[in-house]
Amino acid sequence: MIRPVSLAASILPLEYQIEAYALRRLLVEKSLSESELIDGLSGTKKQDLSARTVFDRLCQSGLLTRSNAGNLSIRKKARLRVGTVTDGSQKHRVVNVKDDETYFLSDRQARRVLTGDLVLVDLKQARKRGNPEVRVLAILSTSAKPFLGQLGRRGDQNVIIAESGPTNEISLVPDHLLKGGQDGQFVWATRLTHPFFTNKALAEVMRVVPETNPAGLLAERVIEKQGYEVEWPFDLDQLNVSIRRRVDEAPACHGIDLRDLSFITIDGESARDFDDAVLCQFDGERYHLDVAIADVSHWVKPGTVLDQAARERGNSVYLPDRVLPMLPEILSNDVCSLRPDRERFAFVCRMIFDQQGNLKNSQFVSGTICSVARLTYQEASEHLMGVRPLSPRISDKARHNLESLHVLAQKLTERRLNAGGVEFNFPETQTTYRDDGWLSDIKHIDRPVATLIIEECMLAANVCAAQCLEKNLPAAIYRIHGAPDSDRICELRQVLSLFGVNMNGSSDPNARDLSECLAEIRQASFPFEALQTLILRCMKQASYSSNCAPHFALGFERYTHFTSPIRRYSDLIVHRLLKWILKLDAGEDPELSQQELEQIALHCSKTERLAEHGEREIHSILKAEFIGRHLGETFLGRVTSATSFGLFITLDQYPIDGLLHISEIGDDFFEFEPKSLVLTGRQTGQTIRVGDPISIQVAGVDVEQGKVDFVRPFKKQKRKIKNHREGRINRGRKVSSRS
Numbered sequence: 001m002i003r004p005v006s007l008a009a010s011i012l013p014l015e016y017q018i019e020a021y022a023l024r025r026l027l028v029e030k031s032l033s034e035s036e037l038i039d040g041l042s043g044t045k046k047q048d049l050s051a052r053t054v055f056d057r058l059c060q061s062g063l064l065t066r067s068n069a070g071n072l073s074i075r076k077k078a079r080l081r082v083g084t085v086t087d088g089s090q091k092h093r094v095v096n097v098k099d100d101e102t103y104f105l106s107d108r109q110a111r112r113v114l115t116g117d118l119v120l121v122d123l124k125q126a127r128k129r130g131n132p133e134v135r136v137l138a139i140l141s142t143s144a145k146p147f148l149g150q151l152g153r154r155g156d157q158n159v160i161i162a163e164s165g166p167t168n169e170i171s172l173v174p175d176h177l178l179k180g181g182q183d184g185q186f187v188w189a190t191r192l193t194h195p196f197f198t199n200k201a202l203a204e205v206m207r208v209v210p211e212t213n214p215a216g217l218l219a220e221r222v223i224e225k226q227g228y229e230v231e232w233p234f235d236l237d238q239l240n241v242s243i244r245r246r247v248d249e250a251p252a253c254h255g256i257d258l259r260d261l262s263f264i265t266i267d268g269e270s271a272r273d274f275d276d277a278v279l280c281q282f283d284g285e286r287y288h289l290d291v292a293i294a295d296v297s298h299w300v301k302p303g304t305v306l307d308q309a310a311r312e313r314g315n316s317v318y319l320p321d322r323v324l325p326m327l328p329e330i331l332s333n334d335v336c337s338l339r340p341d342r343e344r345f346a347f348v349c350r351m352i353f354d355q356q357g358n359l360k361n362s363q364f365v366s367g368t369i370c371s372v373a374r375l376t377y378q379e380a381s382e383h384l385m386g387v388r389p390l391s392p393r394i395s396d397k398a399r400h401n402l403e404s405l406h407v408l409a410q411k412l413t414e415r416r417l418n419a420g421g422v423e424f425n426f427p428e429t430q431t432t433y434r435d436d437g438w439l440s441d442i443k444h445i446d447r448p449v450a451t452l453i454i455e456e457c458m459l460a461a462n463v464c465a466a467q468c469l470e471k472n473l474p475a476a477i478y479r480i481h482g483a484p485d486s487d488r489i490c491e492l493r494q495v496l497s498l499f500g501v502n503m504n505g506s507s508d509p510n511a512r513d514l515s516e517c518l519a520e521i522r523q524a525s526f527p528f529e530a531l532q533t534l535i536l537r538c539m540k541q542a543s544y545s546s547n548c549a550p551h552f553a554l555g556f557e558r559y560t561h562f563t564s565p566i567r568r569y570s571d572l573i574v575h576r577l578l579k580w581i582l583k584l585d586a587g588e589d590p591e592l593s594q595q596e597l598e599q600i601a602l603h604c605s606k607t608e609r610l611a612e613h614g615e616r617e618i619h620s621i622l623k624a625e626f627i628g629r630h631l632g633e634t635f636l637g638r639v640t641s642a643t644s645f646g647l648f649i650t651l652d653q654y655p656i657d658g659l660l661h662i663s664e665i666g667d668d669f670f671e672f673e674p675k676s677l678v679l680t681g682r683q684t685g686q687t688i689r690v691g692d693p694i695s696i697q698v699a700g701v702d703v704e705q706g707k708v709d710f711v712r713p714f715k716k717q718k719r720k721i722k723n724h725r726e727g728r729i730n731r732g733r734k735v736s737s738r739s
Helices: 014-029 034-039 045-061 214-226 236-249 305-313 329-335 377-384 396-419 449-472 486-497 511-523 528-537 569-582 594-630
Strands: 031-033 064-066 071-074 080-087 093-098 101-104 118-123 134-141 147-154 157-162 170-173 186-191 201-208 264-267 276-282 287-294 317-319 322-324 343-353 359-370 373-376 428-433 439-445 478-480 543-545 634-643 646-651 657-661 670-673 678-681 687-689 693-702 707-711 721-723 735-737
Touching: 014 031, 014 034, 014 045, 014 071, 014 134, 031 034, 034 045, 045 064, 045 071, 080 101, 080 134, 147 170, 147 214, 170 186, 214 317, 214 594, 236 329, 264 377, 264 396, 264 449, 276 396, 276 449, 287 396, 287 449, 305 569, 305 594, 317 594, 343 396, 343 449, 343 569, 359 449, 359 569, 373 377, 377 396, 377 449, 396 449, 439 594, 449 478, 449 569, 486 528, 511 528, 528 634, 543 594, 569 594, 594 693, 594 707, 634 687, 646 693, 657 693
Parallel strands: 170 201, 264 373, 657 707, 693 721
Antiparallel strands: 031 071, 064 071, 080 093, 080 118, 093 101, 118 134, 147 157, 147 186, 157 170, 186 201, 264 276, 276 287, 287 343, 317 322, 343 359, 428 439, 478 543, 634 646, 634 693, 646 657, 670 678, 678 687, 693 707, 721 735
16 A cells, blocks of 8 residues: 655646655555545645646656557657766766766756756767766756855846855745845755756745854865754754753653762863763773763653754764764763763663773763763873873872773773784874964874773673563664685785785684784784785675674674764663663663664664764865975885776875875886786886885875875976865865976
8 A cells, every 4th residue: 555645845847746645655655546646645736636637747748658548658668868967087977877877967957956966867869979968857856955056146046056066056036035145155055946947946044153263164165975864853942942941850860869979071172072981990800881971861852853863973973173973962961971970870881890991890881970080082081191190180090090990901802802802003194273273283193002891891882782682572773793704815815915914714714813913913023904904805894784693803793882972863762771671760662663763773874884984084084184384205105906097095194095196107118017917017027015114295185175296206207296275175176287
């Protein structure tokens, strides 16, 4: 049975909403009567009349055909395709039908669609030269997400020139919808009509972007490109009043009273959303570890508008100049955040370990805590390493807590690695910024030892949560990580063999085999970071699932995410499931089927990837601008990857990558061996492999693409250099100069 479709508010006119609905159903069900189609609409008699008019129009246009029995079907045309509109290179829009099937839109066709539209297209007659093009026949669905643009004037009209999409895409803005925006300002706006049906779409300003620097504007562009949510679907002021009222009405203590215990938080220097606080006490025989997590589920109830918004975002996104939080700041930075000297509700995993780091017992409780100190990774590490003692403001109890945590964390690490976990050891990147938002410096630093403490505490609590879920529920939210594909392992073995490194486990090594391989590389005089990166690349990506499965890299049979409900929706769901199992907080049933849990898992995996892509993109942009100030300078680096078109080099002085094109390597023709990732000169026999040191010169950068080009210092520069003009943001154009 088809559930009736409500034609609610949409930027598509009513008749074209009906058209989109009918075409989508006919594409799936092939042939339907008019009555069957109309029955799927939850509308009025007026809508029924409109539907019959739409069906007649589609038949007259030749898109639909009506059989003698009165059934409607899409006219059989081999040239019809259904695809999604995306932004291609150089601001050209394309229609992606499948992974390997992409069609270009002419400028006129591109102005009639929006990025993300699902469209029905007709293939145009192929030309002898050029890319295949299509003609858009119908809009099947549109997302109409907010977009970034610059306000301007065209005659006596206000317009917004979109930052993405075709360079001449313009929307009209009536005066009363400007929201105070002025000519030349950048704004976030939403479209009120679709350009497929009008010469120029109408739009409304949602928010004026504050005066910002070029780096800040590039961040806004990344936000739009990745589709991050920038507005809340509710009135923030009303939410703040409601939350404050609930705080005032809440009891002073919720659950077990743990306020007299010396919990501490250890986070980055700029952190404001403190998810976790930790406490370790040693009684002479056993370690008692309490991991207190912000009790977000107490404040965010299932099915509310707030919960729906958090689910849609999936996770917080951390960019250099801002955070796009999963929850409004009143919750993420205040009411839920385990700030020092503030009484906060927490969901606590209480664990007991023996002196070898073996877990002997665990339980979950609701409680109220009061963190006694907020430490940064740096100051905690300096104290533990004997570099600088903690501030006198830190109590002796908090100091003893930190030192006990350090001892237990070392035991847990040793035990985990002995059990088969893979231990990667990449240095951290430390960045500082200028007033204009660009980098002033970037460098590698060793990981502070205090990060190990928090990592091991969180791992332990997450494992306990996964064990409880698996024991009591047929489905939940788990964090899973599959073993590497045998083909990737085979390729890795060939590269490692060039360095005399053997890896156990044949074509199916376990995590212990990889860990032992890393240990061998670390102890030898091999290029550790380059080979470690290769091993990491052969790994699959971790993801969320409703089914329990092992986590390969960590070496756990079951694992989940429990410790960050302020910034991850998956963790919030895990809290709700655990509370229902343990009958805490009235034991509310989340009422989530396995299908719903799987949908949440897939969505959270997707939003996590989007966050990673955006964070990686903005850092690439910042790095490209930074190294662009060193055009023509020579640096030492190492080969981190080899391809058929050149070498990717990471600089020794700065954690910045760039491409040395194969034509720029030297005065020889280099051939690529994909199995061993080696380039060999045809005439000289010179070989270049992953990990080799190499001297390069910065030849050019494309800041907006975050790309860096290198050349060899001895090779004469022949081609133009893509560069970025200081203090100016251009709309996709690449500025050329010579070094």
